[in-house]
Amino acid sequence: MDKDLIISLNKNYADLIPQKESLLLIVWLHQKIEKGYINEDFGQKDLDDTIDDVVEFLNITTDKNKENLSKKLSNHFYITERVGNKYQIHLTVFAKEFCKLLIQEVQPEIKKLELFHVFKRTLPLLDEDLLNIETFSYWFKNNFQPARNEIYSHTEKLNNEVADRINELSTLLKTETENPKEQINSYMEIFTLLEKQTTGIINTIDYKNDTLSKIKSAKEHFATDEETFDEFSRMQNEVEYFFGSIDRRIMVINDKIQLASKRLRNLLDTLKHKQLFKIKIEKLLLLMLKYSRNEKGEIKLPDVFQRKYLPFIPVKFIAIPKVDFQFYAKAEPQQQEYDKHHEQSERRKGLALLEIQEATAKWLDKMNTEIESGVKIEFDEWFDKIIEQENNLEVPIQVCFGLIEEHNQSDQKTISIQKEEVTKNKNDITLWRMQMQTIRS
Amino acid sequence: MENANANYPFLNSEQATKYFADADIALKQGRHIQDFGTDIRLFSFIDEFYDKGLEDYYKQFFGMNLVSDKSDNGKFYYLDFPDDGKGKFGKENRSKELEDDKVIFAILFLNLYKERFFEQKEFTWQELEQIFKEGEHKELWQNILFSKVKQNYTPREEQDVKDKVRKILSDFEKLGWIVFKNQEEIHFEVLPSIERISRLYGDVIDNLESIEEYLNNEQLS
Numbered sequence: 001m002d003k004d005l006i007i008s009l010n011k012n013y014a015d016l017i018p019q020k021e022s023l024l025l026i027v028w029l030h031q032k033i034e035k036g037y038i039n040e041d042f043g044q045k046d047l048d049d050t051i052d053d054v055v056e057f058l059n060i061t062t063d064k065n066k067e068n069l070s071k072k073l074s075n076h077f078y079i080t081e082r083v084g085n086k087y088q089i090h091l092t093v094f095a096k097e098f099c100k101l102l103i104q105e106v107q108p109e110i111k112k113l114e115l116f117h118v119f120k121r122t123l124p125l126l127d128e129d130l131l132n133i134e135t136f137s138y139w140f141k142n143n144f145q146p147a148r149n150e151i152y153s154h155t156e157k158l159n160n161e162v163a164d165r166i167n168e169l170s171t172l173l174k175t176e177t178e179n180p181k182e183q184i185n186s187y188m189e190i191f192t193l194l195e196k197q198t199t200g201i202i203n204t205i206d207y208k209n210d211t212l213s214k215i216k217s218a219k220e221h222f223a224t225d226e227e228t229f230d231e232f233s234r235m236q237n238e239v240e241y242f243f244g245s246i247d248r249r250i251m252v253i254n255d256k257i258q259l260a261s262k263r264l265r266n267l268l269d270t271l272k273h274k275q276l277f278k279i280k281i282e283k284l285l286l287l288m289l290k291y292s293r294n295e296k297g298e299i300k301l302p303d304v305f306q307r308k309y310l311p312f313i314p315v316k317f318i319a320i321p322k323v324d325f326q327f328y329a330k331a332e333p334q335q336q337e338y339d340k341h342h343e344q345s346e347r348r349k350g351l352a353l354l355e356i357q358e359a360t361a362k363w364l365d366k367m368n369t370e371i372e373s374g375v376k377i378e379f380d381e382w383f384d385k386i387i388e389q390e391n392n393l394e395v396p397i398q399v400c401f402g403l404i405e406e407h408n409q410s411d412q413k414t415i416s417i418q419k420e421e422v423t424k425n426k427n428d429i430t431l432w433r434m435q436m437q438t439i440r441s
Numbered sequence: 442m443e444n445a446n447a448n449y450p451f452l453n454s455e456q457a458t459k460y461f462a463d464a465d466i467a468l469k470q471g472r473h474i475q476d477f478g479t480d481i482r483l484f485s486f487i488d489e490f491y492d493k494g495l496e497d498y499y500k501q502f503f504g505m506n507l508v509s510d511k512s513d514n515g516k517f518y519y520l521d522f523p524d525d526g527k528g529k530f531g532k533e534n535r536s537k538e539l540e541d542d543k544v545i546f547a548i549l550f551l552n553l554y555k556e557r558f559f560e561q562k563e564f565t566w567q568e569l570e571q572i573f574k575e576g577e578h579k580e581l582w583q584n585i586l587f588s589k590v591k592q593n594y595t596p597r598e599e600q601d602v603k604d605k606v607r608k609i610l611s612d613f614e615k616l617g618w619i620v621f622k623n624q625e626e627i628h629f630e631v632l633p634s635i636e637r638i639s640r641l642y643g644d645v646i647d648n649l650e651s652i653e654e655y656l657n658n659e660q661l662s
Contacts, residue, residue: 309538
């Protein structure tokens with residue numbers, strides 16, 4: 001490693017590599033010269049105007065920064081010469097080459113040209129080029145060697161272009177987009193263009209194979225003396241090595257393009273299939289809406305849509321809801337499944353109890369009216385009457401309790417219970433004789 | 442017991458002790474279990490042991506299919522009847538009918554889910570209202586929801602419909618087809634398992650033309 005070189009680069013780095021503002025200024029000047037807007041030897045006014053362009057573009061507001069813009073440019077990039085009373089400025093060769101490199105990097109011709117075109121324009125090998133070692137050497141130095149970098153650069157750009165598209169495609173599939181189908185269509189267009197490049201690549205391979213076989217077939221022609229043959233072989237090997245290297249690079253690019261295109265097509269097919277399925281779902285919904293009716297607040301589908309069932313075993317035991325608050329916290333308690341059968345039986349029990357209470361109250365009223373009117377009540381007779389009408393043993397029992405409770409608290413009514421058994425034929429029960437009447441004061 | 446467990450290796454696992462009962466109850470209640478929210482652990486358990494005896498277990502003892510299904514990027518599991526009957530779920534109180542209103546709403550949500558291919562599948566009551574009141578088929582919606590088409594509905598009518606939709610969504614949440622973000626306001630996310638409705642109605646979806654023809658003829662006669 002040449003240490004002096006590294007030391008020198010380290011020392012001159014700030015002068016050799018301009019800052020963003022200065023770099024834009026040089027490229028801007030270079031472009032103006034290329035397009036003929038200013039002369040190759042331009043004046044101070046041209047420089048000032050271009051500085052204004054950069055200042056406006058970068059939205060630089062302070063005069064100090066504007067002033068610094070030209071001052072930052074080192075003499076590696078431009079030279080000022082005094083011609084008479086005026087100053088003339090021109091860009092250095094270093095500046096021009098630097099600009100060309102930058103432009104080549106950010107605006108590669110790849111977007112317009114196929115690799116095959118670059119090959120065809122830069123590497124034409126004519127029969128005259130193989131006439132003798134001098135003509136072949138001329139071709140090697142003036143066509144092959146300059147073209148080599150151009151072609152390498154082109155394949156690198158193509159590789160990056162394909163990689164960028166694939167990355168964008170991956171991003172597209174991950175992120176939300178408003179109209180994915182449309183976007184995918186636009187990507188299909190890009191990949192169609194890249195596929196065109198593939199055709200160019202295949203043509204390139206054919207072209208370079210032709211070139212190589214042309215060179216190889218001329219081998220005999222150069223075998224006249226050892227020195228010529230060695231020179232020819234050296235150049236042939238270099239061409240062969242270069243073509244081999246290009247082969248590998250373009251096959252990798254081609255594989256990438258094919259794979260990405262295939263993936264994209266599959267995706268588009270899936271989308272089309274999904275779209276078709278969605279149309280069917282929409283139609284099904286429309287049919288259901290069109291032919292359904294609302295019957296007393298219930299939506300009814302036509303019978304042609306068969307009822308479908310889901311497995312469902314209800315949970316009978318009511319449990320404290322298991323809520324995982326790590327995920328959500330509901331404002332309302334979770335509604336539980338309940339046993340409908342149990343609920344109905346409870347309801348029936350309640351109704352039966354109510355019926356008994358209602359009947360008891362009715363008989364108590366009736367009997368009290370009788371007692372109030374001075375009639376002596378023989379409960380065992382009433383017992384039969386109540387059983388006959390209510391057909392429920394609970395009712396006369398409740399009536400009996402009711403009477404005892406009521407009459408015990410009253411001074412004007414008496415209850416006499418004799419321990420004389422009265423046997424009933426029905427229900428297999430026996431009563432004590434009980435009488436009730438009002439005491440007249 | 443050990444021999445029996447050899448056929449159902451999942452029973453020997455530590456996860457089974459933790460998650461099998463919950464997963465089993467959920468599946469038998471018709472739930473669709475997916476890699477989402479509170480079901481994550483149950484999903485992981487089923488996913489891991491599906492091929493390790495779990496699928497066979499339901500086939501062998503319940504005559505049911507434990508189905509592994511997929512929708513776009515979402516995988517989910519559910520119990521389904523076999524082709525030739527209902528297995529052990531054929532007895533009374535072991536299955537439930539999907540009511541007509543739920544069918545229509547499930548198809549609507551599937552449709553909305555498919556519409557949002559790359560976006561979030563979240564919906565609000567306002568969006569549903571827009572479908573019912575301003576959408577392409579607003580009259581049809583109003584007809585089945587309000588039983589009549591009017592310019593304006595009373596607050597009571599509006600509330601009844603909102604309650605009805607909330608109830609349907611609540612049942613769908615139990616099935617694992619949606620998840621509420623806010624139940625009161627009706628803000629929810631449709632989950633991949635909504636795809637199940639297309640499996641249930643696959644025969645109908647494949648024969649839409651003949652069904653339409655039948656319905657048209659019915660209407661004419």
